[in-house]
Amino acid sequence: MIKPPSPIFTFFGIEGGATCSCLNNGQLLVGSQNGMVQAFGLESKIMEHIVYVDEEERRIQSIEISGNDTFVYIRSYAVLQLRKPEMSKSTWKVIRTIEVDHVGFCNFLILQSQLLFASTDDKRYAKLCWTEIKDESIPTKSNRILDEADVNPMCMLVGEEKENEVLIGMEDGRLAICYGDNGMFECQAKQKLGRDPIFCIASSSKWVAAGCARAPIYLLNRYDLSKQEIPYPPDAAGCSAISFSPNSKQIIAGFWDGSIRVFSRHRLNVLLALTNAHSSTISSIIWLPPEQGEIVIATSSDSTVSLWKLK
Numbered sequence: 002m003i004k005p006p007s008p009i010f011t012f013f014g015i016e017g018g019a020t021c022s023c024l025n026n027g028q029l030l031v032g033s034q035n036g037m038v039q040a041f042g043l044e045s046k047i048m049e050h051i052v053y054v055d056e057e058e059r060r061i062q063s064i065e066i067s068g069n070d071t072f073v074y075i076r077s078y079a080v081l082q083l084r085k086p087e088m089s090k091s092t093w094k095v096i097r098t099i100e101v102d103h104v105g106f107c108n109f110l111i112l113q114s115q116l117l118f119a120s121t122d123d124k125r126y127a128k129l130c131w132t133e134i135k136d137e138s139i140p141t142k143s144n145r146i147l148d149e150a151d152v153n154p155m156c157m158l159v160g161e162e163k164e165n166e167v168l169i170g171m172e173d174g175r176l177a178i179c180y181g182d183n184g185m186f187e188c189q190a191k192q193k194l195g196r197d198p199i200f201c202i203a204s205s206s207k208w209v210a211a212g213c214a215r216a217p218i219y220l221l222n223r224y225d226l227s228k229q230e231i232p233y234p235p236d237a238a239g240c241s242a243i244s245f246s247p248n249s250k251q252i253i254a255g256f257w258d259g260s261i262r263v264f265s266r267h268r269l270n271v272l273l274a275l276t277n278a279h280s281s282t283i284s285s286i287i288w289l290p291p292e293q294g295e296i297v298i299a300t301s302s303d304s305t306v307s308l309w310k311l312k
Contacts, residue, residue, distance in 0.1 A: 255283020
């Protein structure tokens with residue numbers, strides 16, 4: 002029997018557990034359940050500095066980078082635009098606060114010059130909102146995602162960036178596909194994947210993969226929106242994080258039980274199962290390109306971040 006690989010390195014001490022991550026110039030920014038954002042060096046293998054600490058210890062929902070600024074979404078409060086100080090040990094400065102409504106655990110996105118987030122209107126219809134990053138004088142705009150009320154967005158992802166495409170996973174199992182044009186975003190297609198909430202999405206040039214609260218993982222063909230199913234054991238619980246390999250031939254997924262699995266996109270079967278990777282939910286998973294060593298980075302609510310070499 003082939004012995005499963007072990008992580009090449011593990012970061013410890015993510016207070017409250019890791020909730021999200023983002024890459025930035027050789028650093029991994031990790032958000033925590035207790036409201037802290039820390040920067041870990043992928044080469045130095047140490048925690049290099051603290052980016053932000055929320056005094057009320059609110060959950061960090063997601064992190065994005067745009068230019069020299071870092072954007073941090075504090076759940077049920079706001080997206081903060083932070084600017085890195087000139088002195089390395091100085092505190093990061095909050096230069097803008099964008100208040101957002103409480104809509105479950107959906108993340109926010111940055112696409113070109115716009116910041117996008119989910120909200121609901123006064124009739125409980127989910128809507129996609131966007132605001133200009135560099136011009137606060139331009140009012141926030143919005144458009145409804147679905148024609149039905151009381152269906153919340155669960156996750157969002159930038160798809161084809163050149164087409165200003167935004168993919169939104171909904172709690173009723175639908176995938177909404179939206180496009181931006183002339184300063185407006187409109188959802189032009191909805192595809193029903195299953196009955197369970199969509200918790201994570203990955204995108205490549207030809208495929209979209211979606212992980213839900215229960216098996217299977219859905220693989221969607223971009224050209225005709227036909228779908229295929231990738232099974233996984235029910236004891237893995239739901240799929241919480243998903244990504245394509247750099248060549249898009251494999252799909253890597255993290256699960257609520259802390260396991261990680263690599264699947265063949267072509268054969269739709271499991272190639273590798275890391276059942277003891279972590280002890281609780283995988284909150285994010287990243288597969289770096291070849292020029293960065295094809296390292297897999299997994300963050301978990303068990304307060305650790307693991308680095309893997311799977312090829």
